[in-house]
Amino acid sequence: xxxxxxxxxxxxxQFHRFEHNGAEISPAWLRDVRKSAFGNFERLGFPTAxxxxxxxxxTNVRPIAEAAFTLAEHAPDAGIDLHAYELPCPRVxxxxxxxxxxxxxxxxxxxxxxxxxxxxxxxxGDGPVVGRLADAIEYRVPLVREQLxxxxxxxxNAFTALNTAFLRDGAFVQIPDGTFVPxxxxxxxxxxxxxxxxxxxxxxxxxGADSSATVLQSFHSLDGGAYLTNALTEVVTSPGANLRLCxxxxxxxxxxxxxxxxxxxxxxxxxxxxxxxxxxQLVRRETATLLGASGADVNLCGLxxxxxxRHVDNQTFVDHAAxxxxxxxxxxxxxxxxxxxxxxxxxxxxxxxxxTVAHQVNKNLLLSxxxxxxxxPKLEIYADDVTCTHGAAVGQLDADALFYLKSRGIGExxxxxxxxxxxxxxxxxxIEDGAVRQHVEQAVAExxxxxx
Amino acid sequence: xxxxxxxxxxxxSYKYGWTxxxxxxxxxxxxxxxxxxxxxxxxxxxxxLLEWRLKxxxxxxxxxxxxxxxxxxxxxxxxxxxxxxxYYAAPKPKLELESLDQVDAEILKTYERLGIPLEEQKxxxxxxxxxxxxxxxxxxxxxxxxxxxxxxxxxxxxAVKEHPxxxxxxxxxxxxxxxxxxxxxxxxxxxxxxxVYIPPGVRCPLELSTYFRINAExxxxxxxxLIIADKGSYVSYLEGCSAPMRDENQLHAAVVELVALDDAxxxxxxxxxxxxxxxxxxxxIYNFVTKRGKCAxxxxxxxxxxxxxxxxxxxxxxxxxLQGDHSTGEFYSVALAKGRQQADTGTKMTHIxxxxxxxxxSKGISAGHGNNTYRGLVKVLPKAEGAVNFTQCDSLxxxxxxxxxxxxxxxxxxxxxxxEHEASTTKVSEEQLFYCxxxxxxxxxxxxxIVNGFVRDVVKRLPLEFAVEADRLLEVNLEGTxx
Numbered sequence: 064x065x066x067x068x069x070x071x072x073x074x075x076x077q078f079h080r081f082e083h084n085g086a087e088i089s090p091a092w093l094r095d096v097r098k099s100a101f102g103n104f105e106r107l108g109f110p111t112a113x114x115x116x117x118x119x120x121x122t123n124v125r126p127i128a129e130a131a132f133t134l135a136e137h138a139p140d141a142g143i144d145l146h147a148y149e150l151p152c153p154r155v156x157x158x159x160x161x162x163x164x165x166x167x168x169x170x171x172x173x174x175x176x177x178x179x180x181x182x183x184x185x186x187x188g189d190g191p192v193v194g195r196l197a198d199a200i201e202y203r204v205p206l207v208r209e210q211l212x213x214x215x216x217x218x219x220n221a222f223t224a225l226n227t228a229f230l231r232d233g234a235f236v237q238i239p240d241g242t243f244v245p246x247x248x249x250x251x252x253x254x255x256x257x258x259x260x261x262x263x264x265x266x267x268x269x270x271g272a273d274s275s276a277t278v279l280q281s282f283h284s285l286d287g288g289a290y291l292t293n294a295l296t297e298v299v300t301s302p303g304a305n306l307r308l309c310x311x312x313x314x315x316x317x318x319x320x321x322x323x324x325x326x327x328x329x330x331x332x333x334x335x336x337x338x339x340x341x342x343x344q345l346v347r348r349e350t351a352t353l354l355g356a357s358g359a360d361v362n363l364c365g366l367x368x369x370x371x372x373r374h375v376d377n378q379t380f381v382d383h384a385a386x387x388x389x390x391x392x393x394x395x396x397x398x399x400x401x402x403x404x405x406x407x408x409x410x411x412x413x414x415x416x417x418x419t420v421a422h423q424v425n426k427n428l429l430l431s432x433x434x435x436x437x438x439x440p441k442l443e444i445y446a447d448d449v450t451c452t453h454g455a456a457v458g459q460l461d462a463d464a465l466f467y468l469k470s471r472g473i474g475e476x477x478x479x480x481x482x483x484x485x486x487x488x489x490x491x492x493x494i495e496d497g498a499v500r501q502h503v504e505q506a507v508a509e510x511x512x513x514x515x
Numbered sequence: 516x517x518x519x520x521x522x523x524x525x526x527x528s529y530k531y532g533w534t535x536x537x538x539x540x541x542x543x544x545x546x547x548x549x550x551x552x553x554x555x556x557x558x559x560x561x562x563x564l565l566e567w568r569l570k571x572x573x574x575x576x577x578x579x580x581x582x583x584x585x586x587x588x589x590x591x592x593x594x595x596x597x598x599x600x601x602y603y604a605a606p607k608p609k610l611e612l613e614s615l616d617q618v619d620a621e622i623l624k625t626y627e628r629l630g631i632p633l634e635e636q637k638x639x640x641x642x643x644x645x646x647x648x649x650x651x652x653x654x655x656x657x658x659x660x661x662x663x664x665x666x667x668x669x670x671x672x673x674a675v676k677e678h679p680x681x682x683x684x685x686x687x688x689x690x691x692x693x694x695x696x697x698x699x700x701x702x703x704x705x706x707x708x709x710x711v712y713i714p715p716g717v718r719c720p721l722e723l724s725t726y727f728r729i730n731a732e733x734x735x736x737x738x739x740x741l742i743i744a745d746k747g748s749y750v751s752y753l754e755g756c757s758a759p760m761r762d763e764n765q766l767h768a769a770v771v772e773l774v775a776l777d778d779a780x781x782x783x784x785x786x787x788x789x790x791x792x793x794x795x796x797x798x799x800i801y802n803f804v805t806k807r808g809k810c811a812x813x814x815x816x817x818x819x820x821x822x823x824x825x826x827x828x829x830x831x832x833x834x835x836x837l838q839g840d841h842s843t844g845e846f847y848s849v850a851l852a853k854g855r856q857q858a859d860t861g862t863k864m865t866h867i868x869x870x871x872x873x874x875x876x877s878k879g880i881s882a883g884h885g886n887n888t889y890r891g892l893v894k895v896l897p898k899a900e901g902a903v904n905f906t907q908c909d910s911l912x913x914x915x916x917x918x919x920x921x922x923x924x925x926x927x928x929x930x931x932x933x934x935e936h937e938a939s940t941t942k943v944s945e946e947q948l949f950y951c952x953x954x955x956x957x958x959x960x961x962x963x964x965i966v967n968g969f970v971r972d973v974v975k976r977l978p979l980e981f982a983v984e985a986d987r988l989l990e991v992n993l994e995g996t997x998x
Contacts (some may be wrong), residue, residue, distance in 0.1 A: 115586060175566040416913070428931035432897070440936065442921040447912035447942040457895075457927040 073131045075105065078228055081134060092208060093200060093230070095182035100217035100227035107221040121405040121437045122347055127319050132261035132291050134229065135162035135254075145169055148251055148283060152498035156193040158234050163262030165195050165232055169251075191244045191276060196233040196265055206269055209237065214297045214325035214353075222321045222347075226263045226295040232263030236278060240271035240301065247499050248278045252294070256286030256315050266296040270304035270332070277307040277496040284315035284342070291319040298324065300332035302356070307335045307495050309501050313510070314342040316371060322348045328388075337494050339503055340367040340375050341510040349367040351380040354388035365394040366490040368510060369402025369434065376405035381421065383412040386446075389420040395490050396427040397483065397511075398434035407439040408453070414445040423453040428460065428486055463495040484509060541604035541734060546597050548901045549573060551703050554603050558672045558706075561679060564686075571692035571702030578696050585696050589860040589888040589920055590828050592764070592801065600766055602704040604734040666719055666750075667712040671739055675711035681712055685743055689772040689836070696944065697768040697803045697830075701737045705770070708738035713748035713779070722978055724753040725770075735766035744779035746812065751782040753981055756789050756825065762798045764827060769804045777812030782820070784977050786985055789825035794883070796855030799827025806833035806965060810842035813868070818845040820976045822985040822993050823858060832890065835861035837871035837899075844873040847973040849985070851855070851992055852885030852917070861891035861923075866902035866932070877908035878970050881917035888920040895932040902932040910940040911969050913962070913993070963990050 078101045082094070086439035089097075109128035110119040143161065159169035199207045217224035234250045252264050268278060282292060292314060300306055314320050320343040326334055340346050352361045367375040381390040396404040406425045427436040440453040460482050487507060494500035542550055551572045555565040578584075579597065660671035661668050667678060674682050692702035709725045744750055753938065756767075767789060773781050783806075792799025802825075808817035821831035829852075835844030846862040864873035880889040889908045921938045943965050951961030966976075967986055974985050 117587065134556070141843070264818040338998070417915070429927065429932070432930050434930060435928045436923045436925070437927075440921075440923060440938070442910075442938060442940060443918070444910070444912065444920060444940050445918045447915045447917070449940060449942070451940040453921065453936075453938045455923070455925055457925060457932060459930050459933075 069406060074225070077134060081229055089200065090203070092394065095284040096212055096274060097228050097230060097237055100212075100224045100230075103217040104221055104224035104228055107219075109221050118407070121403075122345075122346070122374065124347070126345060127291060127321075128257060130289070130291075132259050135164070135257070135260040135262050135290075136302045137162070137164040138459045143169065143253060143285065145251075148253075148281065148420065150247060150249055150279070150502050151457060152246065154246040155249045156191060156244075156246060157251065158195070159251045159253065160232070160234075161253050162255055162257070162260060163232065163252070163264055165197070177315045188510035191239070191242060191248060192235065192237040193248050194235050196235045196267060197231060199235040199267075204235070205265065206237065210269065210297060210299055212297075214299070214327055215295055215323060220323070222293055223295060223323055225386070226265060226293050226323070229263045230265050231263075233267070236266070236268045236276075238270045238274040238276045238304070238306075240274060241269065242274045242276075244274075247496050248276060250278065250280045252280070252282045252292070254282075254284045254288070254290055254292065254314065254318070256284045256288035257290060258288045259290065260445040261291040261293060264292065264294045266294070268296065268298045268306070268308075270298070270300045270306045272301040273303040274301070275305040277499060278501050279311065279502075281311045282320065283313050284318060287315040287317050289317040289319070289344070290315070292321065294320075294322045295326040296322075298334065299324070300328050300334065302330040304329070304332040304334060305386070307334070308337070308498075309494055309499050309503065310336075310338040311506060312338070312340045312346065313506060316342065316344060316373070316414075318343050319350075320346045322346075324348075324350045326352040326361070328352060328354050328356070328359040328361060330356035333360045335362040335364075335493060336493065337364045337503075338366070338377070339490075340365070340377075340509065341506060343375070344373060346373070346375045347378075348376065349378045349380075351382070352390075353382045353384060354390065356385045357383065357387035357440060358389040361390045363390070363392045363394075364490045364493040366487055366507070367394075367396045367404055368507075369396065369398040369404050370400050371402065372400070372458070373402045374405070375402070378409075380409040381411070383388060383410070383416045383419045383421060386416050387418045388416070388461065392424070392494070393490060394425045395429060395487060396436065397486070398427060398436055399430040401431065401433035402436070404436045407441065408454075409441045410443065410451060410453070412444040412446050412449055412451065416446045417448040419446060419449040421449070421451040425455045426486075427457045431455060437445070480511070484508075532799075536963065540547045541601050544599050544601045546600070546602060546704070550602055551599075554704060554706060557603070557677075560672075563683060564675060567687065567692070568703050569818045571699050572704075573691055575696070575699035575703050578699060583696065585830075586828050586850075588890070589886065589922070590830060590857040590859050591652065592828055593765060595801070597700070602737065603706050611775060660721060661719075664717050664720055665714040665780070666717060667710065669710050671705075671708045671710045671741065674741075678710075678712065681743065682710065682741065684776050685741055685772065685774055686739075686771075689774060689807050690770050690805050695805060698770055698805045701739060701768050701770045701805070705737045705739040708740045708769070708862040709742075710740075711742040711750060711752065712887060713744045713750045715746040715748060717748045717751040719748070721754055722751050724755070727754065727756040735768065737767075738769050740769070742781055742783070743774045744781050744815075746776045747778040749780045751978060753782070753784045753786075753978060755786045763816040764799060764801055766801045766803065767826075771804070771806040773808035773817055775808065775810050775812060775815035775817050775842075778817075778818040779812060780813055780815045781808060782818045783808070783833070784981055785819075785821040785980055786988065787821065787823045787825050787829070788988060791825050791854060791856050792827040794854045795997075796827065796884075800825065802826035802829045802831060804831040806831065807836065807845070807863075808834070810839050810844060810871075811870075812842070813839040814841045815839050816843045816845075818976070819862065820847040820973065821849070821860075822974070822977070823848065823850040823860060824988050826858075827856060829856075829858040831860045832862055834865070835864050835873065836867060837873065837902075838867045839871075840898055841870050842866040842868055842980075843871070846873075846875045846877070846879045849880070849970045849973045850877070850887055850987070851880045851882070851989060852887040853882040853992060854885060855883070856885045858886070858887075859888040859890055861889045863892040864894070866893075866895045867898040867903070868899065869941040870901040871899060872903040873905075875904070875908070876972050878973055879908065879910040880913065880966065880969070880989075881910065881919045882913040884916050886918040886920070888922060889938075890922045892924040892926070893934055893936070894926045895929050896935065897928045899929050900931050902929065904932075904934045904935075907935040908938045909969070911966065912940065912942045963993060966993060
């Protein structure tokens with residue numbers, strides 16, 4: 064990464080203020096982590112689309128680099144009506160953050176010190192721990208210190224460094240060994256839409272051995288504003304864990320959304336991740352998993368919708384570091400108006416990762432002549448006994464299919480909607496939890512119909 | 516098989532590794548303005564060409580000064596000392612050659628050993644050959660036949676003298692000197708190459724062919740090929756390459772430019788068998804080549820077919836600019852990387868005109884410690900209505916120490932485009948091997964049968980005599996690599 068021409072004094076000032084204003088009660092180790100992360104950020108600077116910087120070839124974050132963001136202040140519960148964000152199911156484990164600050168009045172999971180205490184944690188058969196990351200840090204949950212920043216090191220990525228430097232709160236989810244959590248865990252991040260504020264939501268998810276759970280992260284905005292969300296999620300699984308992750312992003316049309324997810328999978332663990340990007344002005348989402356032991360399986364799905372001037376960049380990376388692991392990826396994009404969709408999918412099969420199965424597909428629907436798609440599926444393979452495929456396609460709605468529907472008396476608009484719906488359903492069907500799927504499907508339908 | 520020594524295998528698998536004792540005239544090692552002037556003077560070039568070279572030279576030195584060497588390819592090699600290379604080597608004495616009798620007998624013997632139909636009687640084989648020995652073109656056969664049709668097939672240096680207007684118009688029009696690092700180097704010091712012009716409406720009666728041979732020690736080869744197919748013409752052009760076995764790495768940085776006007780078709784086939792280095796990665800040719808065709812006219816067609824079995828490092832992306840409406844670009848490639856070979860190859864299809872189509876079939880084979888990368892770009896510009904692309908790149912892995920990589924870029928700026936990309940990576944399956952062995956084939960033969968099947972889509976695009984050579988090359992190269 065190359066240093067951006069513009070210096071970032073405002074970030075330095077803010078970090079200084081942040082360090083000495085409320086953050087000093089943190090344990091010493093965390094203060095060290097933040098300090099070194101900020102050092103990394105200063106060294107790296109924001110990435111540029113300069114020649115040779117392949118991961119940022121198509122995405123220019125200059126608007127972020129040049130804007131001056133301030134840390135979001137805590138706005139007490141402004142009478143936010145959660146009705147619109149409710150999941151259609153009787154019980155959820157819900158945490159709500161407004162501008163990055165925990166909102167106890169809206170959350171369902173008041174976690175006590177006892178609930179987070181280490182000897183209770185991870186006990187077989189207990190319910191999940193869904194709480195504030197700040198609590199977990201304060202109550203010295205050992206897992207937090209062990210895992211925080213381990214999967215997402217601040218050395219190589221400016222946005223990760225920035226998130227860690229300003230790490231204060233977020234969500235901490237722990238599923239004890241052998242626990243099946245029937246109801247969805249819902250992490251709701253709401254931005255009030257104030258201009259030029261930045262939030263750094265941090266999420267740490269640890270799935271115990273043979274556990275099973277669904278976690279939905281949802282990013283919304285109350286009002287249009289050019290704010291920045293720089294989210295970072297770290298996911299660790301124990302052997303046999305089955306974790307279903309879903310992310311729904313409907314930020315304001317002027318907002319910047321940077322999201323990084325780093326996962327590590329243990330033996331026979333299974334992660335299914337579905338990301339749905341419907342909002343934002345500039346979206347950059349990196350999803351990476353390390354398949355570190357045999358039998359690990361990951362299913363990465365994504366749907367991105369571009370309208371107006373939106374720029375959506377999805378980068379995935381699957382690291383097959385052990386034999387007998389499998390991965391599957393399906394990313395689909397719908398690009399309208401003068402939007403710009405980017406997909407880059409990396410699959411690395413390391414030496415001796417025999418018996419690897421890796422499939423990847425990226426399909427894009429171009430609905431407007433001003434829209435652009437850049438897709439780059441990458442395979443890097445160093446083992447011979449593997450089955451790896453990737454495919455990419457860019458096109459418009461099938462004229463024959465449209466004609467078929469119209470010849471059956473279906474109007475052009477309805478026919479188009481049907482075809483688009485069919486196109487996206489492959490991704491949405493990967494959401495296993497019924498309530499979450501229904502919720503996301505509705506959001507997608509609203510978004511697609513609203514634009515037409 | 517396993518008991519044979521590495522040395523035996525190496526000798527067996529590269530049978531073009533000898534050198535020829537010819538008196539050579541060469542430039543001293545190093546690159547400077549004087550050398551560029553010296554080369555130009557040696558070749559009796561006009562002033563405009565010298566200026567063109569100097570512009571390229573200054574551009575290259577700027578790039579070198581800024582250390583702007585291309586670093587994106589998936590290959591590793593020690594830094595190249597551009598001052599240690601001799602930029603010009605030619606067999607001596609350089610007389611005006613009129614018939615085969617005047618060509619150095621040693622050189623003729625060389626070509627005979629290479630199996631090139633250079634001699635008069637072999638004209639009947641229907642191949643016109645331009646042979647490039649080190650840096651200069653030794654002779655072009657079958658000139659008369661071609662002259663009857665108005666086809667110009669000569670060395671570039673000759674064309675500069677005889678058809679300066681054509682050379683001046685098209686040289687650098689597809690690959691400008693500023694295109695990339697090695698293209699700049701080539702533009703500054705290119706020594707010779709082939710020039711082809713097919714007049715309007717002519718279907719070239721012979722397969723045109725160039726054979727490239729690096730012989731001199733410490734030299735690089737920088738040839739430049741320019742093919743122009745005028746309206747409604749057709750030409751099929753073949754190129755082959757080989758080099759002696761040496762411990763040093765020699766640089767080959769060629770530029771090939773194709774121009775197809777309205778309704779013209781160019782078929783360009785390559786069998787590249789430069790010395791790949793020994794099994795420990797010592798020696799071998801660095802093959803850093805820029806090849807690009809321009810479908811300048813409507814309904815024109817350019818097709819690249821390549822079989823890449825040699826070179827220590829291959830860095831090569833034969834591309835097509837689809838400028839004319841309804842033009843077509845094709846790329847068929849087989850790349851083999853074994854031993855310590857590294858191949859980073861692919862294509863660029865740039866859709867500019869309306870209703871253009873492109874097709875990419877790439878087959879990569881990795882064996883031993885070889886690393887094979889397909890790197891391709893399909894770009895559809897906003898005005899390219901109705902562009903269609905199909906890409907398929909398959910990789911075959913033999914052994915667990917090799918690597919196969921696929922890095923396609925797809926950039927689409929027009930919604931009417933239809934772009935499809937498919938890729939797969941597998942090994943030779945045990946079931947297939949077992950099936951063949953059960954029918955009495957030795958394991959090695961079975962593998963060879965399967966590999967031939969794997970590359971068939973590409974090899975069948977080659978002219979017959981090349982197809983046979985390609986099959987044999989693959990077979991020889993894969994001996995002893997049963998995974």
